Amino acid sequence: MSILDLRGPEFLKLYAFLLLALVPAGILFRWLLSGPYDDHPSHQPELDPLEVAYLGGGGSAATEAAIASLVHDETLTVRGSHPRRLKIAGRLPNAITPLGNAVCASVALDDEQGIDRVRKGVADEAAKLERRLAEYQLVLDPMRRTVAHVVPIVLFIGLFILGVTKIGIGISRGRPFGYLLALTAVALAVLIYFACEVPHRTRRGTRFLKRLKSEHAALHSTAKTAPSQLPADDIALAYGLYGADVLSMGPLAKLQQAMRPRDSEGGGSSSCSSSSSSCGGSSSCGGGGSSCGGGAGCGGCGGGSS
Amino acid sequence: MSMMQTQLSLGIGWRPELALTIDRRKDLGFVEITAENFPRGAVPPAIDRLRERGLAVIPHGNSLSLGGAEPIDRDRVRALADLARRVNAPFVSEHIAFVRAGGMEAGHLLPVPRTRAGLEATIENVKIARDLLAPLPLALENISTLFDWPNAEMSEADFVTEILDRTDSLLLLDIANVWANAKNLGGDPVELLRQLPLGRIAYCHVGGGEEHNGVYHDSHAAAVPEGVFELVTELCAITDPPGVMIERDDDFPPAAVIEAELDRLAQAVAEGARRREGAHVG
Numbered sequence: 001m002s003i004l005d006l007r008g009p010e011f012l013k014l015y016a017f018l019l020l021a022l023v024p025a026g027i028l029f030r031w032l033l034s035g036p037y038d039d040h041p042s043h044q045p046e047l048d049p050l051e052v053a054y055l056g057g058g059g060s061a062a063t064e065a066a067i068a069s070l071v072h073d074e075t076l077t078v079r080g081s082h083p084r085r086l087k088i089a090g091r092l093p094n095a096i097t098p099l100g101n102a103v104c105a106s107v108a109l110d111d112e113q114g115i116d117r118v119r120k121g122v123a124d125e126a127a128k129l130e131r132r133l134a135e136y137q138l139v140l141d142p143m144r145r146t147v148a149h150v151v152p153i154v155l156f157i158g159l160f161i162l163g164v165t166k167i168g169i170g171i172s173r174g175r176p177f178g179y180l181l182a183l184t185a186v187a188l189a190v191l192i193y194f195a196c197e198v199p200h201r202t203r204r205g206t207r208f209l210k211r212l213k214s215e216h217a218a219l220h221s222t223a224k225t226a227p228s229q230l231p232a233d234d235i236a237l238a239y240g241l242y243g244a245d246v247l248s249m250g251p252l253a254k255l256q257q258a259m260r261p262r263d264s265e266g267g268g269s270s271s272c273s274s275s276s277s278s279c280g281g282s283s284s285c286g287g288g289g290s291s292c293g294g295g296a297g298c299g300g301c302g303g304g305s306s
Numbered sequence: 307m308s309m310m311q312t313q314l315s316l317g318i319g320w321r322p323e324l325a326l327t328i329d330r331r332k333d334l335g336f337v338e339i340t341a342e343n344f345p346r347g348a349v350p351p352a353i354d355r356l357r358e359r360g361l362a363v364i365p366h367g368n369s370l371s372l373g374g375a376e377p378i379d380r381d382r383v384r385a386l387a388d389l390a391r392r393v394n395a396p397f398v399s400e401h402i403a404f405v406r407a408g409g410m411e412a413g414h415l416l417p418v419p420r421t422r423a424g425l426e427a428t429i430e431n432v433k434i435a436r437d438l439l440a441p442l443p444l445a446l447e448n449i450s451t452l453f454d455w456p457n458a459e460m461s462e463a464d465f466v467t468e469i470l471d472r473t474d475s476l477l478l479l480d481i482a483n484v485w486a487n488a489k490n491l492g493g494d495p496v497e498l499l500r501q502l503p504l505g506r507i508a509y510c511h512v513g514g515g516e517e518h519n520g521v522y523h524d525s526h527a528a529a530v531p532e533g534v535f536e537l538v539t540e541l542c543a544i545t546d547p548p549g550v551m552i553e554r555d556d557d558f559p560p561a562a563v564i565e566a567e568l569d570r571l572a573q574a575v576a577e578g579a580r581r582r583e584g585a586h587v588g
Contacts, residue, residue, distance in 0.1 A: 214351065214355065215355075217325075217329075217350065217351035217352040217354075217355050218325035218326045218328065218329030218330075218352040218355065219325075219326055219329075220325075220350075220351070220352065221322035221323075221325035221326070221350055221352045222322060222323060222324070222325045222326040222327075224322065225321075225322040225323045226322075226323035226324075226558055229323070229326075229558065229560055229561060230326070234326075
């Protein structure tokens with residue numbers, strides 16, 4: 001007897017069981033594939049700011065970090081309002097990174113260039129940053145990433161098709177199917193979640209990133225409030241660790257809305273973004289950070305001061 | 307005096323703009339945080355990281371209005387105490403000043419009239435704050451002012467001393483304020499220093515300012531005048547303050563400038579200490 005021949009209530013129970021079992025199974029499967037977890041110092045290399053950004057959010061984040069540092073350096077300027085566009089404004093810095101160079105070359109293709117276009121144009125150069133991170137097993141290698149991404153999706157596609165097929169049978173037999181429709185909708189939502197959450201970091205990478213964020217907490221405070229005091233490398237590092245949250249002052253503020261917001265530290269996945277047209281291909285991890293109180297105390301005129 | 311002063315050494319007022327400079331400076335013993343900037347004790351991770359490194363964190367209030375004619379707002383004191391517990395502070399500090407009256411906020415620290423009535427009102431408020439903060443000690447700061455209320459019945463030093471003695475509080479000695487008051491109102495800053503209860507010092511403020519139309523404004527938005535550093539040396543030739551710190555609240559200069567000011571402050575302290583020790587040997 002086929003599963004589809006089960007009576008309504010029995011099928012519903014089986015479907016609910018599969019749904020409840022496959023969600024943790026999918027998460028566990030990804031978790032198992034995202035090892036190792038250990039935190040040995042030999043696994044904590046000195047990363048440059050763009051590598052940190054790549055660790056935080058993949059190629060897009062690294063590209064955005066490069067753009068932020070170039071805008072800070074006044075090599076690029078931000079034009080327009082929606083969408084923001086980049087324009088070459090000054091000489092290239094002497095110590096420019098290959099990705100920074102690629103960004104400038106992409107912008108220079110036209111008088112002004114949209115940020116999404118630059119991201120796509122330098123994707124191959126940005127992907128080169130993965131090499132060292134993969135060597136230290138801080139990000140998943142392409143094979144494991146694909147397996148970890150695809151297997152839960154396949155499971156939930158199967159579950160979704162099973163639900164839809166049984167609903168079709170119910171309709172043809174004139175039977176009620178409301179509960180099954182609801183469960184199938186849940187299966188679809190989980191499917192979309194697994195499709196959008198592209199595994200990116202290993203657990204070692206996530207732990208390493210968390211440590212970097214803690215170590216550079218002071219950079220977060222200063223980048224948000226006094227970016228002009230920082231060199232371009234620090235701006236790239238701050239963006240790589242904390243995302244667009246740090247782009248709140250001066251010319252960098254114009255970039256803030258054009259860059260996608262980061263989600264919380266999470267489990268090392270790239271995610272779909274509401275402000276991005278792509279889903280899964282580009283990543284957005286890390287972020288978090290915190291705001292802190294303002295600066296001024298009671299400097300005095302008139303009366304007294306502290 | 308019942309309180310032991312905590313050894314703090316060199317410090318600085320923590321501001322987010324200075325966070326990276328502070329984090330990279332390895333010889334600091336403490337930072338002071340402006341309490342009103344961290345409602346509900348929400349301090350940023352950068353401050354927790356300094357605590358992990360062993361730096362003391364001292365909440366500094368601006369809004370208790372201890373010198374006000376009306377009773378202080380107990381909720382503000384409790385918020386200060388909560389923040390102090392959150393950062394495991396050795397003590398908290400506030401000003402001998404008032405900032406509101408009759409429901410109006412002054413927006414500045416205003417000097418308390420140095421009359422018996424002003425003294426008693428301040429002492430009453432400090433006692434309320436002290437009891438709410440207990441067992442945490444309270445350090446009280448001398449302010450700078452551009453004017454004195456008329457009909458003063460005592461000197462600033464006598465006023466401060468009596469408040470500290472009768473409330474068993476510590477002194478947050480703002481050396482720049484002593485220098486500024488001497489400059490604007492007249493008097494010898496070293497003599498003013500000597501009259502203060504130096505044995506009660508918890509720590510010292512050193513800040514910069516600028517002169518406009520012959521009046522010096524202690525704005526904390528400019529370099530520390532050389533005269534203030536010289537006064538630090540004079541103080542350290544008399545006594546050994548547990549801690550000295552730079553205050554910078556606005557118009558933040560590059561990190562190198564803040565670093566240089568901290569170096570100069572440490573040098574001024576060391577110079578005074580050498581003179582003090584030389585005097586003892588002599």
